[in-house]
Amino acid sequence: MYTIQDKYxxxxxxxxxVAKKYLKESIYRSAFLEGIAVTFPQTEEILDGAVVNxxxxxxxxxxxxxxxxxxxxxxxxxxxxxxxxxxxxxELVAKEDVPWDRLxxxxxxxxxxxxxxxxxxxxxxxxxxxxLLYLQENPNETDRxxxxxxxxxxxxxxxxxxxxxxxxxxNKILVAxxxxxxxxxxxxxxxxxxxxxxxxxxxxxxxIKQLISETCLTGM
Numbered sequence: 001m002y003t004i005q006d007k008y009x010x011x012x013x014x015x016x017x018v019a020k021k022y023l024k025e026s027i028y029r030s031a032f033l034e035g036i037a038v039t040f041p042q043t044e045e046i047l048d049g050a051v052v053n054x055x056x057x058x059x060x061x062x063x064x065x066x067x068x069x070x071x072x073x074x075x076x077x078x079x080x081x082x083x084x085x086x087x088x089x090x091e092l093v094a095k096e097d098v099p100w101d102r103l104x105x106x107x108x109x110x111x112x113x114x115x116x117x118x119x120x121x122x123x124x125x126x127x128x129x130x131x132l133l134y135l136q137e138n139p140n141e142t143d144r145x146x147x148x149x150x151x152x153x154x155x156x157x158x159x160x161x162x163x164x165x166x167x168x169x170x171n172k173i174l175v176a177x178x179x180x181x182x183x184x185x186x187x188x189x190x191x192x193x194x195x196x197x198x199x200x201x202x203x204x205x206x207x208i209k210q211l212i213s214e215t216c217l218t219g220m
Contacts, residue, residue: 001206002205002206002207002209002210003140003143003209004140004142004143004146004209004212004213005140005142005143005213006140006141006142006179007142007179007180007213007217007219008142008178008179008180008217008219008220009178009179010178010179010180010219010220011178012077012175012176012177012178014178014220015174015175015176015177015178015179015180015181015219016074016077016175017220018175018180018181018218018219018220019070019074019171019175019181020074022181022183022218023047023067023070024040024043024044024047025040025183026070026171026181026183027043027047027063027066027067027070028040028043028044029183029184029185029186030066030163030164030167030184031043031059031062031063031066032184032186032189033163033167033184033189033192034062034163034164036059036062036063037055037056037059038055038059038060038063042054042055043063046060046063046064047063047067058096061095061096062096062097065092065093065094065095065096065164066093066164068092068093069089069092069093069164069165069168070168070171072088072089072092072168073089073168073169073171073172073175074175076172077172077175077176078176080136081132081136081148081169081172081173082129082132083106083125083128083129083132085169086152086157086165086169087104087105087106088104089165089168089169090103090104090157090158090161090165091103091104093161093164093165093168094158094159094160094161094164094165097159097160097161098158098159098160098161102158102159105158106123106125106128106157106158107122107123107156107157107158107159108122109122109159110122111156111159113156113197113200115193115197116197116200116201117201118197118200118201120154120155120156123155123156123157128155128157131151132148135147135148135151136148136173141173141174141177141179142174142177142179142180142213142217143209144173145170145171145172145173145174145177145179145182146170146182146209146212146213147205147209148166148169148170148173149166149167149169149170149182150166150199150205150208150209151166152165152166152169153166153196154199154200154203167182170182174217179217179219180217180218180219180220181217181218181219182212182216182217183216183217183218184215184216185215185216188211188215188216191211192208192211192216195207195208195211196208
């Protein structure tokens with residue numbers, strides 16, 4: 001079993017500084033991972049309040065949703081990552097992705113994931129509660145953050161927006177414990193997606209954990 005070693009050892013204050021310093025870049029990279037059609041300069045302009053041409057109102061709203069998600073986690077670094085936390089986060093991040101009455105609601109229908117035949121089971125609130133409690137007992141803080149993130153990606157708790165919810169939850173743990181931030185380099189997207197699909201199909205995290213630990217963690 002591959003265990004991620006703590007790459008960074010910072011104070012919480014320094015970790016918050018890093019998160020804020022790279023906030024625009026992190027939002028752009030999350031948007032890129034999700035296929036949101038914005039460039040990094042456009043992301044900067046949107047977050048600075050400028051009028052941006054050639055970007056749909058829907059994609060602009062998704063960028064703002066990521067911004068609001070980051071604010072939510074940074075304001076709640078000591079809050080437990082439980083189902084209520086994830087549902088509230090989903091309401092902020094997924095406004096453009098699901099009907100209003102499904103915001104913050106566990107999905108009740110099957111979903112398909114592009115590129116794989118893996119079919120995630122319908123979420124059960126009590127099972128999720130117990131699994132989240134178990135995963136957060138991991139004493140290795142970096143490994144805990146990445147494991148929780150990958151678990152949420154594979155579980156597909158909501159109709160859409162699951163990778164955004166997952167990466168924000170992982171980053172909450174990383175920042176709260178001074179272990180840096182997760183931020184996927186755009187040039188690694190294809191490799192990350194391939195390994196993520198294999199993880200979906202096998203439930204074996206080792207390969208994608210190694211990629212994350214070597215290429216996707218940023219600190220000081």
